[in-house]
Amino acid sequence: xxxxxxEIAGLVKRFGSTVALDGLTMNVPVGQxxxxxxPNGAGKSTTIRVLLGLLRADSGTxxxxxxxxxxxxxxxxxxxxxxxxxxxxWPNLTGGExxxxxxxxxxxxxxxxxxxxxxRFDLDPKKKGRAYSKGNRQKVALIAALASDVExxxxxxxxxxxxxxxxxxxxxxxxxxxxxxxxxxxxxHILSExxxxxxxxxxxxxxxxxxxxxxDQLRHLHRTRLSATLDDLSLLxxxxxxxxxxxxxxxxxxxxxxxxxxxxxxxLARAGATGVTATPPSLEELxxxxxxxxRVSQRAxx
Amino acid sequence: MTGFSAAFRLxxxxxxxxxxxxxxxxxxxxxxxxTKYHDLVPPGENGQIAIAQLAxxxxxxxxxGPAFNLNDAGGFTFWRVGTFMAAAVGFMAxxxxxxxxxxxxxxxxxxxxxxxAVSPAAPLAAGVALSLLACFATGALxxxxxxxxxPGVGGALATGLGLALTGTMFTGVGAVFAQVFPSARTSRVxxxxxxLAGLYLARAIVDTPASTPxxxxxRWAMPLDWAALARPYASERWWVFLLPLAVxxxxxxxxxxxxxxxxxxxxxxxxxxxxxxxxxxxxxxGGLSWRLxxxxxxxxTVGIVISxxxxxxxxxxxxxxxxxxxxxxxxxxxxxxxxxxxxxAFYGAMLAILATIVTIAGVVLxxxxxxxxxxxxxxxxxxxxxxxxxxxxxxxxxxVLLPIVLLIATGAxxxxxxxxxxxxxxxxxxISVASxxxxxxxxxxxxxxxxVVGWRPRWFGLVWAVVGWxxxxxxxxxxxxxPDWLLRLxxxxxxxxxxxxxxxxxxxxxELVLGAVMLGLGLVGYRRRDIAGR
Numbered sequence: 001x002x003x004x005x006x007e008i009a010g011l012v013k014r015f016g017s018t019v020a021l022d023g024l025t026m027n028v029p030v031g032q033x034x035x036x037x038x039p040n041g042a043g044k045s046t047t048i049r050v051l052l053g054l055l056r057a058d059s060g061t062x063x064x065x066x067x068x069x070x071x072x073x074x075x076x077x078x079x080x081x082x083x084x085x086x087x088x089x090w091p092n093l094t095g096g097e098x099x100x101x102x103x104x105x106x107x108x109x110x111x112x113x114x115x116x117x118x119x120r121f122d123l124d125p126k127k128k129g130r131a132y133s134k135g136n137r138q139k140v141a142l143i144a145a146l147a148s149d150v151e152x153x154x155x156x157x158x159x160x161x162x163x164x165x166x167x168x169x170x171x172x173x174x175x176x177x178x179x180x181x182x183x184x185x186x187x188x189h190i191l192s193e194x195x196x197x198x199x200x201x202x203x204x205x206x207x208x209x210x211x212x213x214x215x216d217q218l219r220h221l222h223r224t225r226l227s228a229t230l231d232d233l234s235l236l237x238x239x240x241x242x243x244x245x246x247x248x249x250x251x252x253x254x255x256x257x258x259x260x261x262x263x264x265x266x267x268l269a270r271a272g273a274t275g276v277t278a279t280p281p282s283l284e285e286l287x288x289x290x291x292x293x294x295r296v297s298q299r300a301x302x
Numbered sequence: 303m304t305g306f307s308a309a310f311r312l313x314x315x316x317x318x319x320x321x322x323x324x325x326x327x328x329x330x331x332x333x334x335x336x337t338k339y340h341d342l343v344p345p346g347e348n349g350q351i352a353i354a355q356l357a358x359x360x361x362x363x364x365x366x367g368p369a370f371n372l373n374d375a376g377g378f379t380f381w382r383v384g385t386f387m388a389a390a391v392g393f394m395a396x397x398x399x400x401x402x403x404x405x406x407x408x409x410x411x412x413x414x415x416x417x418x419a420v421s422p423a424a425p426l427a428a429g430v431a432l433s434l435l436a437c438f439a440t441g442a443l444x445x446x447x448x449x450x451x452x453p454g455v456g457g458a459l460a461t462g463l464g465l466a467l468t469g470t471m472f473t474g475v476g477a478v479f480a481q482v483f484p485s486a487r488t489s490r491v492x493x494x495x496x497x498l499a500g501l502y503l504a505r506a507i508v509d510t511p512a513s514t515p516x517x518x519x520x521r522w523a524m525p526l527d528w529a530a531l532a533r534p535y536a537s538e539r540w541w542v543f544l545l546p547l548a549v550x551x552x553x554x555x556x557x558x559x560x561x562x563x564x565x566x567x568x569x570x571x572x573x574x575x576x577x578x579x580x581x582x583x584x585x586x587x588g589g590l591s592w593r594l595x596x597x598x599x600x601x602x603t604v605g606i607v608i609s610x611x612x613x614x615x616x617x618x619x620x621x622x623x624x625x626x627x628x629x630x631x632x633x634x635x636x637x638x639x640x641x642x643x644x645x646x647a648f649y650g651a652m653l654a655i656l657a658t659i660v661t662i663a664g665v666v667l668x669x670x671x672x673x674x675x676x677x678x679x680x681x682x683x684x685x686x687x688x689x690x691x692x693x694x695x696x697x698x699x700x701x702v703l704l705p706i707v708l709l710i711a712t713g714a715x716x717x718x719x720x721x722x723x724x725x726x727x728x729x730x731x732x733i734s735v736a737s738x739x740x741x742x743x744x745x746x747x748x749x750x751x752x753x754v755v756g757w758r759p760r761w762f763g764l765v766w767a768v769v770g771w772x773x774x775x776x777x778x779x780x781x782x783x784x785p786d787w788l789l790r791l792x793x794x795x796x797x798x799x800x801x802x803x804x805x806x807x808x809x810x811x812x813e814l815v816l817g818a819v820m821l822g823l824g825l826v827g828y829r830r831r832d833i834a835g836r
Binding site (some may be wrong): 042045049052053054055056072073075077078080081082084085086087088090091092093094095096098099100101102104105106125126127128129130154214 | 306408437464484485567571573574575576577579580581583584587589590592593594678679681683684685686687688689690830831832833836
């Protein structure tokens with residue numbers, strides 16, 4: 001048994017002339033809750049669909065729970081559950097029926113867990129599929145996925161359409177899954193959710209992983225934003241790794257590279273700085289630096 | 303109406319290719335037939351006698367409706383294909399109006415339009431207007447081509463109006479059912495399967511026996527006969543067109559009224575609640591597919607049983623004297639694939655037509671395998687422990703079995719009335735065996751359909767093209783005295799038509815094997831290709 005639930009190496013998937021995945025490489029160890037971030041159209045859903053054996057990769061390898069996602073699809077699917085990004089229910093089946101159909105097709109679901117989830121997500125399972133709102137359709141798919149005891153959850157933007165109360169229920173359920181050592185691949189746009197739930201984050205852009213690591217590791221790759229009140233700027237401005245130094249109304253703000261922090265702090269102390277604040281980059285900032293194609297390409301040109 | 307023009311332009315943009323092909327295909331049929339008149343009816347008295355006998359034949363009246371003036375190329379043409387083409391315009395009108403209204407609403411796109419500064423009825427008005435326009439375009443184009451093809455401007459105009467106004471009635475039918483049911487599929491089933499097919503069958507039953515005053519009165523109750531009753535090319539009765547016009551106005555008005563009485567996305571009845579847990583049978587691919595297909599399976603079965611028995615009643619009015627009329631027999635023989643006696647010819651022709659219709663049932667069922675994919679359900683189910691093979695088979699098996707069972711049932715039910723009156727079951731046996739010999743045609747079409755779904759699901763239209771071509775060959779092409787090979791170039795063309803032909807095991811086996819191979823290849827393709835999500 002491999003220690004990685006998901007192993008992807010050099011994965012390429014083309015649709016006609018469009019390259020959806022361009023040599024994607026990514027690993028998710030067993031028991032990890034892995035955040036999968038990226039702008040729309042970056043290849044998140046395509047990656048998940050390759051992992052489900054719905055799409056056949058053009059080149060590269062993907063391993064899932066120690067098996068081949070294409071050849072061993074049906075047997076692997078007993079051990080995982082999937083929530084699609086755009087949930088569409090059968091219009092004439094009730095939510096309860098849809099949950100059972102999907103759960104039983106996977107090999108059965110835990111009735112007590114099903115009842116508990118319906119209760120917690122506050123779903124009326126007697127309504128017909130066409131009568132549900134987007135959020136309620138999402139709940140049906142979530143309950144169908146979470147009511148089974150599986151080793152791996154593949155969740156493609158699972159909370160889209162959920163209200164904040166339901167988002168919280170979702171977070172609680174995922175936390176308890178993590179305690180049971182379930183592996184989760186969570187594709188999302190909601191950064192606070194990823195920050196709260198995920199041990200590890202991968203950022204995908206144009207079909208490639210551009211950054212991967214724990215949130216702490218990622219933060220270390222980026223600059224910390226500092227501000228302080230001080231008179232003598234000369235010490236600071238001489239240091240390497242200090243950027244965008246600006247003084248306004250007697251308050252100085254700048255950014256510092258992570259490895260420049262010790263000399264920066266020493267220089268602040270010597271200059272007698274007061275009111276020092278240091279803000280590590282938020283996930284949002286990490287994220288935007290990759291999302292914003294314009295900024296990235298400018299940096300690449302510079 | 304606020305926003306009508308925006309809604310109309312959107313509907314036009316989304317349906318222009320759909321209507322273009324339909325209008326062109328429907329408009330050329332009559333003019334193409336008229337050019338063949340003189341080949342078919344030799345000049346002189348003999349030709350006229352022959353054609354009169356043809357029109358007096360009950361089977362022909364059942365298929366084609368009443369004839370008024372067969373001495374004229376235009377009048378003959380309208381009888382030969384007019385009523386059928388008018389019904390086909392209705393078919394187009396229903397599909398068109400539902401795709402622009404209920405189907406768009408079901409997919410959530412009407413919501414986008416209605417949230418703009420548009421009147422609530424604008425999307426319905428746009429769909430109806432476009433469908434009406436297409437009906438009149440078909441009528442106008444047909445009339446123009448008929449004017450060019452044969453003398454008689456009045457007859458050409460009446461022909462065009464007959465096609466157009468028969469179509470617009472069904473614009474109304476489609477628009478009404480699109481308000482009643484929340485699903486486009488159900489709206490289509492009711493408009494086409496029940497109303498259009500039912501009216502065609504009712505018309506056939508009324509038109510079959512020789513004319514009596516009572517029956518002539520009943521004929522006025524048959525909307526699909528109105529175009530013929532306006533007598534194109536036979537001293538036109540223009541006032542008859544007021545009937546379909548009135549029906550159109552009433553139905554369209556009803557649709558708009560119903561539209562105000564319901565919520566967006568809903569039908570007339572509020573969606574009821576159902577079970578909070580799934581029934582025990584809903585545990586695998588087979589259970590799900592029964593749940594999804596059962597209404598279609600039951601509906602088609604009931605429809606075919608009624609049609610087969612109903613068509614069988616026509617047999618009792620067959621006149622064996624027609625055996626002596628070469629012209630009649632020639633035509634019937636072509637439709638039936640070579641039958642000799644009047645009775646064999648009748649059963650052969652009806653069996654051939656119903657074989658095509660039951661195959662439509664199979665194609666409809668299999669099209670669900672494709673639509674489940676585009677609606678995103680296959681993605682979910684194939685992410686469970688169900689293998690692709692099992693999943694595809696769960697739809698494919700009923701899609702192949704249903705038409706085969708219905709074909710055999712048709713063979714047993716068609717002669718039932720006559721056999722009962724004769725007090726012998728021999729005929730039931732004979733025609734049932736004849737239906738068995740046609741099974742490979744069903745398998746061939748279903749094999750082709752699976753091949754398309756397995757490898758190139760976007761090309762599913764090709765399957766409908768095969769079905770359309772088959773209907774065209776038996777309804778229209780038979781008239782043009784085409785080379786025999788062309789007439790046989792359809793799924794049932796090469797099969798032995800019992801009992802008038804001897805059993806040919808070679809053709810039977812070859813087609814069966816070819817169909818089975820395509821079924822297998824289609825399954826292979828389905829297991830190898832990418833499954834699309836939503």
